[in-house]
Amino acid sequence: MLEKFICSNCLYSGRPKSFTKGSFLLEIVLWLCFIIPGLIYSLWRLSSKYKACPKCKTQNMIPMNSPKGRELTGNLN
Numbered sequence: 001m002l003e004k005f006i007c008s009n010c011l012y013s014g015r016p017k018s019f020t021k022g023s024f025l026l027e028i029v030l031w032l033c034f035i036i037p038g039l040i041y042s043l044w045r046l047s048s049k050y051k052a053c054p055k056c057k058t059q060n061m062i063p064m065n066s067p068k069g070r071e072l073t074g075n076l077n
Contacts, residue, residue: 005061006072007053013073014054016061021048 006013022045031038052059062069 004064006064006069007056007058008060008062008068008072009058010053010056011072012053012055013064016051017054018049019052019057020045021050 002015004013005016022041027038027041027045030041050059051061053061062072064070064073
């Protein structure tokens with residue numbers, strides 16, 4: 001069974017979504033114009049991925065079965 005999470009910022013409950021920093025368009029331009037900067041930018045984007053709330057995009061997702069998660073879930077009722 002998949003573990004559910006809750007956002008401590010907006011109280012969204014569900015699974016976190018993966019986000020990547022930077023711009024895909026800029027990455028394409030750098031690859032087309034300059035190979036080395038494009039490679040460096042691509043490596044930075046790959047290393048900057050993070051999981052966050054799909055609703056408010058903050059990194060405040062916590063498991064619902066944690067003490068804080070149970071406290072926040074109790075506040076929804």
